[in-house]
Amino acid sequence: MTLHNVRSETPRLGVAMIGSGLMAKSHTMGYRNVEGMYGSSPYRPHFAVLADAKENLARSGAESLGYGRWTADWREAIAAPEVDVVDIVTPNWLHKEIALAAIAAGKHVYCEKPLAVTAADAREMYEAAEAVGVKTLVGFNYLRNPAIAEARRLVGTGALGNIWTLQGRFVLDACSDADVPFAWRFDRKLAGSGALGDLGAHVVALARALAGPISSVCGLSRTFIRTRPAATGAFGYGSDADLGAPRREVENDDATTFLMEFASGASGHIEASRTATGRPYHLSIELIGSKGSLQFVQQDIHTLRLYLDDDAAEHKGYRQIELGPAHGDYGAFWPFPGVPIGLHELKTIEVHEWLSAIADDRCPDGDFKEGWLVSEVLEAVERSVAQRRWVDVEKSS
């Protein structure tokens, strides 16, 4: 008989997932798929524990996502000895407490964005991890786009000349309907800012990756829908409203747009909205330089649009680069260009970076320091809105 047993030498890495919602799923898929997609992996994840405050969610999440154990108490998940890394995929207000506990227990921490509800909290988390020496990562998954990898490379080579302006946009219409229930995302204490923190955080991370530190900002915020039906247990996007419920006052921004100046002298603006009626999911970046420009739209994930001013005169024009094995980690997915990469698949790239950084004992791209510096920008925007003038970002790099 020639059926040979497989004996993998890839080391194990125990994972605790704190939360069982949308991002719990996405992180778990990422861990599960790295080795198969890439053909190899620095670690083979061991799906040790999943924790959720609600028992039924913890149990069913652990079962469908393939974790070995479940608990309603995240402290136990962190404490479990087979756990090496802790993934925090809970609502924002819990990020800090869980992260600090995990760091104290010497576990690596992979936390969703925004890193914390305030910039001071984010800084505390970053400094705690620095002190202990564990690795950290924030879920800025849009940084993982092959298009963004290529954009960063192009900026780095100087192909675009001096960067003049950057425009970014992340707008949804998930909350355009006044009857979307009041969930944690509308509560200032639980979520921090609204669209700004939830969506803007991603764009600020992209902006910083492409054009460097942001030094000053001036913003405009609006809460178009001032009250929403109170609803218990409505956590995720897309949950239904109980129309009879009493209405609660929304405590943060539905939409924020801000102007910004970069330390480099570049300028631009960023827009975040959860009430962009008709746009269920639109994230885009436009970068204009003295010699070239770039455009990227998340929904058109297969392409990066590039303009190079030194093209021949008759042939000048934005070109639609079809992303492929030459760009970022695309080649892990497909051997030929042009195939759309799914959003969960970006998490697979993110997890690959995470596992690689742990194995190589280096800081991954998008760690807690980055998470903190993004928070400083977001908080400066909030100050500028309150003061109706430009303000400096507290610490920009």
Place this chain on the structure above:
Amino acid sequence: MTLHNVRSETPRLGVAMIGSGLMAKSHTMGYRNVEGMYGSSPYRPHFAVLADAKENLARSGAESLGYGRWTADWREAIAAPEVDVVDIVTPNWLHKEIALAAIAAGKHVYCEKPLAVTAADAREMYEAAEAVGVKTLVGFNYLRNPAIAEARRLVGTGALGNIWTLQGRFVLDACSDADVPFAWRFDRKLAGSGALGDLGAHVVALARALAGPISSVCGLSRTFIRTRPAATGAFGYGSDADLGAPRREVENDDATTFLMEFASGASGHIEASRTATGRPYHLSIELIGSKGSLQFVQQDIHTLRLYLDDDAAEHKGYRQIELGPAHGDYGAFWPFPGVPIGLHELKTIEVHEWLSAIADDRCPDGDFKEGWLVSEVLEAVERSVAQRRWVDVEKSS
């Protein structure tokens, strides 16, 4: 023999064109084509006089554009008795003087945008015309898009619900090259602001038409290319540089972006740039409301994109309305939908509105009052840039 002579009863209207550049051509085409396109016209233009400061331009312009007489002195053109309307298509700094003279002579005045170099000048022009009772029009030709006509109608019917945000953009790359020569557009005294006045003026007019008066603004301006080769005689877009020439300091903005609040409570931002590398001609508007949204891109002139939230759940989505005879003045051009209308053809619509307003003794849409109020917005943006804070628009409606 049955060859019958045609005897038109359409009354004549004598036109004086002041300037012989790009807009002189566009205005003249507009006058020439109204009757043929629309099948009838309130007036048949008589191309009386063309004036240009440069004799050779005046002579050649008059000849190719079909004017009966030419002069190097615009005062003579205004004075000519067969002249009923005066078109001002000179650089901005001349608009005021010429307009006041024409108004004083009792002629109707059709002036290019921006109406004047300062808001105070624009106001003076508006008030002079009001006092005398002549008709006035500003060349906000983008208002003439069938798409914009339809957008205004949709806003009016309430189909979009409350208007939440408006975003507008008019960006070019005509000046991205540092060797584009220093022409009047870069000179503060001659042009006023840079991209803001030249391009932003159009978008402010569109924003006001769609979402009403703008009450406060906060802007960011940049002059990316600080000096340009001095060049005599380089007036128009696309003129070549004399690279050996000494360089002169640019006196106004290459790019301006500003946040705005509307009197209605809506908010938004507008971006104007003449250095948007890779974008030779991009004007766009996005309007988001509580029940629907609109997108319009000038280059895709055949279509208006409309989202209506009360579409059936499975069929929600932006629809690409192909503009046709049901929208604005499209039907003057083509009997079936979807055909791109040229930019000169928008001037034909503008001239039709102009001639109709004169015939009907009413103010045309986009008159000097509108030109002045647009200038107030632009000037407020300049103040906000200087003061790095939000400022109120002096007079917004």
Place this chain on the structure above:
Amino acid sequence: MTLHNVRSETPRLGVAMIGSGLMAKSHTMGYRNVEGMYGSSPYRPHFAVLADAKENLARSGAESLGYGRWTADWREAIAAPEVDVVDIVTPNWLHKEIALAAIAAGKHVYCEKPLAVTAADAREMYEAAEAVGVKTLVGFNYLRNPAIAEARRLVGTGALGNIWTLQGRFVLDACSDADVPFAWRFDRKLAGSGALGDLGAHVVALARALAGPISSVCGLSRTFIRTRPAATGAFGYGSDADLGAPRREVENDDATTFLMEFASGASGHIEASRTATGRPYHLSIELIGSKGSLQFVQQDIHTLRLYLDDDAAEHKGYRQIELGPAHGDYGAFWPFPGVPIGLHELKTIEVHEWLSAIADDRCPDGDFKEGWLVSEVLEAVERSVAQRRWVDVEKSS
């Protein structure tokens, strides 16, 4: 007094327009605008006579379009001594008789497409003009696109390598509604084929211009709407139905698609439809070569999409060339790139070619010979449909 009279030395050319419908308007605009747009013209048209079978149309058309005289008898228009060129913008079945009469009278003839109802008729028209030595032109206005001019240039330089395939499409939905009345376009004797002749003719002309003679074809035709309400006097596109009217059987194709082989070895297919529900006006061309490819969509008239395989590996991708003064006759309209050119404006380019060819005593691009050879292709498609097999084009170059 320094108001100088203009004295143009541009020679006159007397025009007779036969027909007063949509194309009469478009041709007249073309003649009227050439000199103003281009800055000069070989001839200044004299709008001598307009003829239409219906007196009221002849009178009103002549008046609004600015002709000096009108007649209900096209023979008189041809005979008028001040007439140098005859424009035939009547339904197809009249093209031959009018053209032969005009040629016999020694007038130059500019005739709309399709040149004739049969290939034999088209050939007779071509040969008659050849014999007499007058100039001829067919209204293949899509050839005038700056994008097509550039595409022809690119093919000529070999930038695309060997041309492998060409795909063309001209589809409308003007007739998708079963209650669009039976007009001349549905009558085989008056129109010839349906969508094939009306729309396919344009695409065949483009295909020949870009990839040379077509040697064999195999087609599929469908008449989806078999009867339509009979209507007298419904000539143009977009005319309304009289729903009570008796229904008449449609005599030609609503939609035809055909495969084709070019003499060069290239292959491809062309689709024509007047019942392409949801597509009011869609004309597109895609050309694939061994080293590069091209895409053009008429509605996106400001751009030509170009792929060049020898771009740097990471930057490969279709580029969206914004058409500008470097391409074809674009520069006559705008000094900077990216502005949509209207469809009537393409006629202005066509008339410029027409006047230039007459002045230079050369055959214009798209003359009766081309009109005839296009008709041979169309007729071969009809034969192939009847025989359900590939057939050779009678005479392909």
Place this chain on the structure above:
Amino acid sequence: MTLHNVRSETPRLGVAMIGSGLMAKSHTMGYRNVEGMYGSSPYRPHFAVLADAKENLARSGAESLGYGRWTADWREAIAAPEVDVVDIVTPNWLHKEIALAAIAAGKHVYCEKPLAVTAADAREMYEAAEAVGVKTLVGFNYLRNPAIAEARRLVGTGALGNIWTLQGRFVLDACSDADVPFAWRFDRKLAGSGALGDLGAHVVALARALAGPISSVCGLSRTFIRTRPAATGAFGYGSDADLGAPRREVENDDATTFLMEFASGASGHIEASRTATGRPYHLSIELIGSKGSLQFVQQDIHTLRLYLDDDAAEHKGYRQIELGPAHGDYGAFWPFPGVPIGLHELKTIEVHEWLSAIADDRCPDGDFKEGWLVSEVLEAVERSVAQRRWVDVEKSS
């Protein structure tokens, strides 16, 4: 201690994967992700054995993809008692032999497209499975698009009226370069037809799903690159050429386009090409009906474009439906609309259908019968190319 063990009751299903190339990866990802994505699954796959003819590929594939055992002899994989389903992801010529063996062993069989090299072989496979009563599936993954699910639903409700035409396209440029090596895909015995079978098979399956059986066809094939460098071991897409190698004659089509008639009376055409320079991955479908139309482009996977003729007159136009939880299996991936689904994620949907059909003891959508009927269409196209005329499809439903 409250760390609870998870005890899943989901039954096991043993999988044997035959092949370790691109599709082995995609199938394995599909099996692995069903339960996590959907939240539950009829079976939890047991990754039993992976077989590849090459020992090193078998070993490394099994390891990275997580199979328990590996073998170089696929017969052993089939024979393994823990194996319940056999996935055939080898080159085409092996599909038949492996499938017949697996069927004989009473295993369910999931085979990649095209089902076989000839229609007769495909029929034999189908009939064998029928006789034994095992479940079968062909890898027509594009059927799994939420957009296609919605399109089928819309056709079914009659929203589009009578279907008049269908146009489909699957074109790549993976083989545009003449130095892409001669791999199995260019060998008639190993692959069957070229682009037609490899790419056209997917489009024929889509066409049948949307418009029903195809009754007759007429095609045009071209082999643009007649020889390629011989290369041993170059199996997949994107493999590099050994330029020194002797060149071998390509034995099948680089590009095929065919006209088709459906049993329903609809018509259309399909194009398949592996040499569509500039188009790395383009699959599209357009469906035109008497009352509405649809467009789908695989690269724009987040959207289905829909036109409904009964929209209000001023609002007619293609709408861009953002796919979401209301469409097909989208909701398994994201709770809000508009997110691009990756191509591997389509395989997850396919595997979900596969596991569900096995559990429910029903034929999955896209089984061997469908694979066979698709092959009949492809083979008819080949006959029509040889005979240069229309031919009937042998058995169309």
